[in-house]
Amino acid sequence: MSNVQFKKIALIGIGLIGSSLARVIRERQLAETISVSTRTSETLERAHALELGDSYTTSPAEAVRDADLVIVCVPVGASGRVARDMAAELKPGVIVTDVGSTKKSVIEQMAPALPDNVHFIPGHPIAGTEHSGPDAGFAQLFQGRWCILTPPPGTDEAAIEALSDFWQACGSMVDRMDPDHHDLVLAIVSHLPQLIAYNIVGTADDLETVTKSQVIKYSASGFRDFTRLAASDPTMWRDVCLNNRDAILEMLARFSEDLASLQRAIRWGDGDKLFDLFSRTRHIRKSIIEAGQDVDVPDFGRHVAVTENQPEN
Amino acid sequence: MSNVQFKKIALIGIGLIGSSLARVIRERQLAETISVSTRTSETLERAHALELGDSYTTSPAEAVRDADLVIVCVPVGASGRVARDMAAELKPGVIVTDVGSTKKSVIEQMAPALPDNVHFIPGHPIAGTEHSGPDAGFAQLFQGRWCILTPPPGTDEAAIEALSDFWQACGSMVDRMDPDHHDLVLAIVSHLPQLIAYNIVGTADDLETVTKSQVIKYSASGFRDFTRLAASDPTMWRDVCLNNRDAILEMLARFSEDLASLQRAIRWGDGDKLFDLFSRTRHIRKSIIEAGQDVDVPDFGRHVAVTENQPEN
Numbered sequence: 001m002s003n004v005q006f007k008k009i010a011l012i013g014i015g016l017i018g019s020s021l022a023r024v025i026r027e028r029q030l031a032e033t034i035s036v037s038t039r040t041s042e043t044l045e046r047a048h049a050l051e052l053g054d055s056y057t058t059s060p061a062e063a064v065r066d067a068d069l070v071i072v073c074v075p076v077g078a079s080g081r082v083a084r085d086m087a088a089e090l091k092p093g094v095i096v097t098d099v100g101s102t103k104k105s106v107i108e109q110m111a112p113a114l115p116d117n118v119h120f121i122p123g124h125p126i127a128g129t130e131h132s133g134p135d136a137g138f139a140q141l142f143q144g145r146w147c148i149l150t151p152p153p154g155t156d157e158a159a160i161e162a163l164s165d166f167w168q169a170c171g172s173m174v175d176r177m178d179p180d181h182h183d184l185v186l187a188i189v190s191h192l193p194q195l196i197a198y199n200i201v202g203t204a205d206d207l208e209t210v211t212k213s214q215v216i217k218y219s220a221s222g223f224r225d226f227t228r229l230a231a232s233d234p235t236m237w238r239d240v241c242l243n244n245r246d247a248i249l250e251m252l253a254r255f256s257e258d259l260a261s262l263q264r265a266i267r268w269g270d271g272d273k274l275f276d277l278f279s280r281t282r283h284i285r286k287s288i289i290e291a292g293q294d295v296d297v298p299d300f301g302r303h304v305a306v307t308e309n310q311p312e313n
Numbered sequence: 314m315s316n317v318q319f320k321k322i323a324l325i326g327i328g329l330i331g332s333s334l335a336r337v338i339r340e341r342q343l344a345e346t347i348s349v350s351t352r353t354s355e356t357l358e359r360a361h362a363l364e365l366g367d368s369y370t371t372s373p374a375e376a377v378r379d380a381d382l383v384i385v386c387v388p389v390g391a392s393g394r395v396a397r398d399m400a401a402e403l404k405p406g407v408i409v410t411d412v413g414s415t416k417k418s419v420i421e422q423m424a425p426a427l428p429d430n431v432h433f434i435p436g437h438p439i440a441g442t443e444h445s446g447p448d449a450g451f452a453q454l455f456q457g458r459w460c461i462l463t464p465p466p467g468t469d470e471a472a473i474e475a476l477s478d479f480w481q482a483c484g485s486m487v488d489r490m491d492p493d494h495h496d497l498v499l500a501i502v503s504h505l506p507q508l509i510a511y512n513i514v515g516t517a518d519d520l521e522t523v524t525k526s527q528v529i530k531y532s533a534s535g536f537r538d539f540t541r542l543a544a545s546d547p548t549m550w551r552d553v554c555l556n557n558r559d560a561i562l563e564m565l566a567r568f569s570e571d572l573a574s575l576q577r578a579i580r581w582g583d584g585d586k587l588f589d590l591f592s593r594t595r596h597i598r599k600s601i602i603e604a605g606q607d608v609d610v611p612d613f614g615r616h617v618a619v620t621e622n623q624p625e626n
Binding site (some may be wrong): 201 | 325362392397414439440441442443444447458459461488497498499501502503504505506507508510511512513514515516517518519520522523525527528529530531532533534535536537538539540541542543544548551552554555556558561562564565567568569570572573575578579580584587588590591592593594595597598599600601604605606608611612613614615
């Protein structure tokens with residue numbers, strides 16, 4: 001695949017996603033220059049030290065000047081402010097996109113602030129880790145993952161194609177979707193799992209009958225899987241909850257309803273019902289592995305890593 | 314560490330745990346002979362083909378004859394039957410242990426059936442993967458993991474020491490605990506996470522507004538983490554639910570209460586409360602990694618494996 005040519009890409013926000021983009025853009029030569037903007041001067045200095053871009057500024061307006069592609073990589077609650085800050089300096093015909101985990105709210109915040117002569121194509125790469133900040137990024141983050149674009153009706157097809165080509169050059173596969181449907185899909189595949197993980201870790205942390213050290217020592221029996229998600233960036237996830245409220249509440253309600261039914265089966269010793277549920281969930285993992293969306297090794301491949309790091313007895 | 318010497322170890326049940334024990338016993342020469350017993354002749358044949366033992370039988374009584382150590386590795390609901398089946402053939406002074414995920418119920422099932430002249434020391438290695446069956450085991454499974462022993466009051470100290478030495482030779486660290494407390498601790502670190510995972514995968518599977526293919530495609534955003542636990546052996550987990558009911562119901566009630574409070578914070582847009590919860594759960598993962606109970610790489614180290622398996626663009 002030939003490299004997508006942008007003369008200048010502006011990254012507004014340089015956390016896990018922004019800094020991963022910086023690295024893959026550099027590695028695959030997807031732009032001549034990269035400008036980096038972030039809110040705090042400490043993060044900006046760190047980005048500079050990591051040589052993530054060619055120019056650095058705390059001003060989004062300055063960063064987007066002359067850019068052909070602007071990628072907003074901030075917590076979704078900050079999208080509106082960024083759009084207003086940079087609007088006046090956007091060059092006509094520039095593609096403006098974002099990487100936010102909610103789409104309806106981002107569109108509501110950004111669209112009114114942006115001039116009519118730019119191509120605004122909201123986006124969401126389905127990729128991440130539990131780490132955050134400019135040090136956490138890596139060029140392979142998007143490899144094999146999906147990126148969802150939610151262009152408003154009437155968006156220039158050539159611009160959508162150019163942005164799709166860009167994400168493909170980053171290693172992603174690209175889908176298009178309506179923003180409402182995106183928010184519903186993400187509520188079940190991402191936002192609900194995240195909330196459940198935060199919640200169970202909170203419940204364990206609050207127990208007075210089981211000590212924290214016991215939770216930690218015996219976490220390999222299941223609990224530790226949840227702590228990964230629960231170590232994610234709190235600002236990002238607060239903003240997701242505040243900006244995808246209705247879809248999240250809908251999924252939470254369904255989850256709780258199902259959990260009440262499971263609880264009842266346990267209380268009444270309904271072994272057949274438990275066995276049925278526990279059997280039918282098994283095939284989904286198989287499908288996910290077949291689709292290339294998880295690794296085909298037991299325990300996420302952790303045992304290999306653990307064994308290598310353990311002292312011999 | 315010198316090898317623990319047992320002349321003959323009997324493994325009753327040869328699934329993930331039993332077959333991992335067989336492999337580590339062989340590899341580290343922890344017994345002169347291993348007898349393998351399992352309920353179905355198909356599994357027995359598979360164990361034979363994998364050369365997991367020295368003798369093979371579908372009769373627990375036959376397997377335990379002359380054994381110095383008997384390890385029962387069956388779903389906890391089958392413990393009582395196994396104890397009754399093998400009781401008459403147990404040699405005086407033999408150590409009888411198990412690997413079940415619940416301890417109070419296993420003791421209630423097994424203790425009455427066992428003769429007084431054996432050392433019954435219930436146990437639980439906190440180790441596993443989502444795979445099951447004799448092919449799923451591996452010798453490193455117990456390396457760096459805890460094994461909890463719940464010996465009844467008055468148990469012979471030398472026997473407890475011998476069993477502790479055995480588990481340490483398998484790579485484990487050994488703790489002792491009261492069976493009631495074990496069941497409470499495991500309810501939060503293992504049984505609740507497992508049920509939550511089954512439940513959320515069930516909820517996603519039932520949705521009529523989001524297709525199964527969308528759930529699979531976008532699962533890398535969080536959901537896939539839960540599918541690993543939800544791929545675990547249904548029989549084992551049905552039995553756990555039926556055999557640790559009270560502690561599980563207590564933990565489910567606390568989890569649901571906390572979830573209702575989180576739901577309310579989302580409904581009312583209480584960003585501070587969300588931020589507080591999402592921040593305080595972060596440190597637990599750090600402690601788990603420091604305790605050597607999870608790997609210190611982002612995303613459980615999956616990105617490395619995925620990248621290596623992906624075709625280049």
